[in-house]
Amino acid sequence: MANTISVRYLGHACFEFDFNGTKVLMDPFITYNPLAKHINIAELNPDYIILSHGHEDHVADVAHIQQQSGASVIAIVETAAWVRRQGVPGDKVMEFNFGGTLNLPFGKVKMVYALHTNSTPDGAYGGVPCGFVFTIGDKKIYFAGDTALTLEMKLLADLNLDWAFLPIGGHYTMDMYDAVKASDFINCKNIIGMHYDTFPPVTIDVEEAKRVFTDAQLNLTLLAVDESMSL
Numbered sequence: 001m002a003n004t005i006s007v008r009y010l011g012h013a014c015f016e017f018d019f020n021g022t023k024v025l026m027d028p029f030i031t032y033n034p035l036a037k038h039i040n041i042a043e044l045n046p047d048y049i050i051l052s053h054g055h056e057d058h059v060a061d062v063a064h065i066q067q068q069s070g071a072s073v074i075a076i077v078e079t080a081a082w083v084r085r086q087g088v089p090g091d092k093v094m095e096f097n098f099g100g101t102l103n104l105p106f107g108k109v110k111m112v113y114a115l116h117t118n119s120t121p122d123g124a125y126g127g128v129p130c131g132f133v134f135t136i137g138d139k140k141i142y143f144a145g146d147t148a149l150t151l152e153m154k155l156l157a158d159l160n161l162d163w164a165f166l167p168i169g170g171h172y173t174m175d176m177y178d179a180v181k182a183s184d185f186i187n188c189k190n191i192i193g194m195h196y197d198t199f200p201p202v203t204i205d206v207e208e209a210k211r212v213f214t215d216a217q218l219n220l221t222l223l224a225v226d227e228s229m230s231l
Contacts, residue, residue: 003137005231009223011036012198013058013146015165016046019136022106024048026143027058028065033198036225041065050109051075052145053118054082054126057198063088074102074109078127082120098130107136112156114147116173133159141165141231142186146195149178153185161188163231167195168209169202176209180216192221 008016010025011033017024025046030036041061049062049071059079063086066073072092073083080095096102101110110133118126131145133156142156142164166182167173173195174182183191191213196204206222213220223229 001137003139005136005139005141006228007192007223007231008228009194009225010039011225013052013167013194015143015194016044017134017141019106019134022047024050024106025065025071026050027052027145028061029057029059030061031064032057032060035198039226042068045069046071047106048104049073050132050143051079051083052114052131052143053116053129054079054120055118055146056121058146059083059121062086066092076111076118076127076130078125079118079120082122082124082126085122098128107134109134112142113150113152114145115150115152116146116148133161139163139231142188144182146173149174149182149185151185153182157185157187159187161186163190163192164188165192165194168193169196169198169204171201173202176204176212180212180218183213183216183218189217190219190221192223 006018012029013027015026023046030039074094077095080093112131114129114131116129118129120126132143134141139162142161144166166179168176168179
């Protein structure tokens with residue numbers, strides 16, 4: 001059976017994956033992102049919404065999109081508790097933790113380490129931020145979430161990742177230079193950048209980013225908002 005995977009960039013760290021017909025939405029922050037003002041969230045109909053952590057620039061639209069789509073929401077335990085407090089039905093919230101792997105109809109999702117902070121928009125403790133490794137057929141994709149450079153990334157080196165989604169904006173996460181080091185740690189040459197240019201602290205020199213990745217013999221893709229590509 002053909003393994004058909006694509007992704008659409010919805011701005012900041014929000015991506016909509018299509019895993020062989022199953023829609024998986026990551027970290028929905030669209031309504032409050034001026035760069036994504038042309039995206040109509042009423043048209044989003046994911047089967048799953050996955051949250052890397054509870055900061056507002058990653059969860060702002062989760063309740064609205066879940067309500068209209070009936071999606072299942074996946075998150076670390078404490079962030080999942082906040083999701084329930086937003087009125088999302090308990091049977092639509094899937095919580096798990098580090099070391100855990102969810103076996104879902106579209107493939108596997110493993111929770112992996114991220115170095116960041118985590119609270120929910122109401123100021124509550126959100127647990128620990130995380131990243132995810134997706135195994136979809138013969139493809140493996142790493143979504144780092146918000147993270148600094150961390151040695152734990154080396155634990156992913158033997159997975160033979162096909163793609164990695166890495167933050168490159170600096171200030172709140174690692175910058176483009178640390179992302180190059182991260183690419184070496186995880187042993188992945190195909191990188192899609194995220195968490196940059198949304199607001200002034202994370203504005204980057206795009207040409208410089210392209211240069212430092214090219215100089216490191218890495219393939220950096222910077223998608224325009226609403227642009228899609230096959231993986």
